[in-house]
Amino acid sequence: MSYDALRQTMIDTQIRTWEVLDPKVLQAVASTRREIFVPTPLRHLAFADFCIPLGHGEVMWTPKMEARVLQELDLNSGARVLEIGTGSGYFAALLARLAGVVHSVEDREELLRPVEGRLHSEGISGVHLHLGDGSQGWAANAPYDAICITGSLPQLPAVFAEQLSPGGRLIAIIGSGAIMEVLRLQKDERGVLRRESLFETQVPPLRHHLPGPGFQF
Template sequence: MDFDTLRRTMIDTQIRTWEVLDPRVLGTVAHVKREFFVPTAYRHLAFADFNLPLEHGEIMWTPKMEARVLQELDLREHDRVLEIGTGSGYLTALMARLAGMVHSIEDRAEFSRMAEGRLRAQGVHNAHLHIGDGANGWAAHAPYDAICITGSLPALPDTFKAQLAVGGRLIAILGTGPAMRVRRISHSQPGIFESVELFETEIPPLRHPPLPARFVF
């Protein structure tokens, strides 16, 4: 298959039409080879406009959602990024190309190992993968300039805000199906957070959501 042609078509017909126009994001999507992160059985659908299945009921986001979230994170070359849910490693690779360092947390060891191999094969060396439960964030390398939570949560635990640096951006998918909202939270000043709802979607939940008492609505 001519993956390069399919990739260009994906960018023009899916990603640009979803208000993703940042040239840095478009260049990153054009550079990182999505087909290498897709399960072999679905490689011919690597650029299709739907969520691709991974094992254990997990998914890869649609290409347009990946690109839109990448644009909303507004990553810079020295940013320290936290990703909750490594999955296939593709979004990790996108973020690593724009940021200084990505710490990606995955509670399924097999996912983390496979993603590690894909990332190294594609020359990504500024992503550190950790196996563990990131449902309350990952304090070890906080604060982070950007946080991306790839599974949905009923509400956002306050620990994530505590781990977000001043000036930082956080993307979370909040709510329960079928209508979930993707929210961008900015830590604009010390102790002051601003949020905006971006779009609706439906994404599988994190496997180990925090206890309700830890939620902040």
């Protein structure tokens, strides 16, 4: 079976069944070759409902989680987006399909190094890759219309809320151990954050997280 057929099966049996029905999101997934972002020995798992290991304890999210989070961010073509944890670069590619500019921060050079070539092979521009510690956000290019933190945190550092524009949305995975909660936070024009719990999951923690003031919901 071809990769295109496998990709469509993934969309129909995993993504749509997880209440991801936004045509823009489905088109972004359909037009982005997930297989080229997967480590070569694991490409046979590129469309499986499975967190694919990237090495160093890092993983790619499952396809349905990627699509669901992309839908929840509700991006438009002018959006400025911050992604913390570039990983394979696949989610940055999806973000770039829908947003204006994406700043993606990764602290492992060996993961970041091949991402530019993968994005180029997909014809994707507008992604700015940064090597560094994003555990306290990325102030250099703030504020952002959307922020996605791909690693889990015991609590959300208050600095992320400060870097979010009024009207912006933030996705964070909060918790530790076997059960973590995916939260969607939306900032109103007064700077007040509204919290919504989306679903439970389990992903590796964000590295370099420093204890400090967390946002109080």
